[in-house]
Amino acid sequence: MEVDHVFICTTPGAPEADELTRFGLTEGSRNQHPGQGTSNRRFFFHNAFIELLWLTNAIEAQSDLTGPTTLYERLTQSANDISPFGVCFRPTDATQLDPPFPSWRYRPTYLPDDLSIDIGSATPLAEPLWFFLSFAIRRDSADASKRQPLHHRRGFEELTSVRITQPNLNDLSSAALAAQQSSCVDFVGGGPPHMEIGFDNGSMGQRHCFLPELPLTFVW
Numbered sequence: 001m002e003v004d005h006v007f008i009c010t011t012p013g014a015p016e017a018d019e020l021t022r023f024g025l026t027e028g029s030r031n032q033h034p035g036q037g038t039s040n041r042r043f044f045f046h047n048a049f050i051e052l053l054w055l056t057n058a059i060e061a062q063s064d065l066t067g068p069t070t071l072y073e074r075l076t077q078s079a080n081d082i083s084p085f086g087v088c089f090r091p092t093d094a095t096q097l098d099p100p101f102p103s104w105r106y107r108p109t110y111l112p113d114d115l116s117i118d119i120g121s122a123t124p125l126a127e128p129l130w131f132f133l134s135f136a137i138r139r140d141s142a143d144a145s146k147r148q149p150l151h152h153r154r155g156f157e158e159l160t161s162v163r164i165t166q167p168n169l170n171d172l173s174s175a176a177l178a179a180q181q182s183s184c185v186d187f188v189g190g191g192p193p194h195m196e197i198g199f200d201n202g203s204m205g206q207r208h209c210f211l212p213e214l215p216l217t218f219v220w
Contacts (some may be wrong), residue, residue: 120175
């Protein structure tokens with residue numbers, strides 16, 4: 001499996017996205033998730049995208065359908081032992097229909113009836129939400145009608161690494177271990193939640209931290 005996108009929980013409207021545009025990223029289309037109670041702002045690259053996610057409807061987010069995803073807790077609580085991140089994977093080839101970790105099927109109302117999201121089972125809140133989209137594809141392979149802007153002033157093309165900092169690395173879930181073994185995801189323990197995203201294999205040797213607006217660092 002490979003990373004399809006990552007999300008970061010933000011405040012309503014995701015004004016934090018403006019920091020990314022000032023930095024030199026081109027924003028893509030925004031999206032709403034009817035029935036899930038969330039909306040987003042997004043930034044697309046050739047192989048993946050970054051999603052800034054916020055709460056729009058607390059009742060929907062806490063419903064019997066969506067509540068088990070833990071999105072509500074991640075979107076409304078800021079303790080160091082609650083990760084504000086999610087990492088979504090997709091198949092590396094057409095033969096991989098299921099994620100390589102224990103999961104359960106989430107069928108949000110905004111998806112067609114024949115599609116679902118596989119969410120990692122027994123994932124503690126201290127870890128990101130791990131999920132898998134069997135139908136997802138690279139962004140530069142999308143139909144012309146669904147193409148998003150992929151050109152950025154900074155020149156970024158491909159997301160090539162994701163490093164997650166969390167308070168400790170004890171008893172990582174099966175999904176976290178699979179993410180570490182089967183993709184470009186790695187972990188650092190001993191600090192508050194933070195995500196470091198690497199682009200183009202860090203060939204330029206540069207980095208930029210978006211604190212305090214976002215718990216996010218870019219390396220390129």
